[in-house]
Amino acid sequence: MNGIKMDELYELISHCHEAEFEYNGTTYVLQPEVNDNKSYLVIWDCTPDTAKCIAKHEIGVEGDIPQAVIDAVLSEKCFDGKSFLEIEKDITVTVIY
Numbered sequence: 001m002n003g004i005k006m007d008e009l010y011e012l013i014s015h016c017h018e019a020e021f022e023y024n025g026t027t028y029v030l031q032p033e034v035n036d037n038k039s040y041l042v043i044w045d046c047t048p049d050t051a052k053c054i055a056k057h058e059i060g061v062e063g064d065i066p067q068a069v070i071d072a073v074l075s076e077k078c079f080d081g082k083s084f085l086e087i088e089k090d091i092t093v094t095v096i097y
Contacts, residue, residue, distance in 0.1 A: 003093035013041070014065050018097040020046075023079060023087055027094075028054075030073070030084075032065060041065055041073045043084070054078035 001009070009019060018031035027046040032039060039059040045052050055076035057069050074084040084091070
């Protein structure tokens, strides 16, 4: 991964930060969000006019996001049949919020 180390990404995400990253010419956002009074960790494909949520797991606890939830989202095969962990070397993290 370019722009940040994996352990740093886990640490930041666990404390509810957001990460914008690029893969194969597309921008994505990994972020916590709240829908219907439930918290989720999600990955959004930010393609203009067709933005969509491609991975979503309920956080289920208040406070820090558990590593198991982060692992579940990063293991979701939502990048042409591959997971974030499988394409990690080809990802560039561009912004941390």
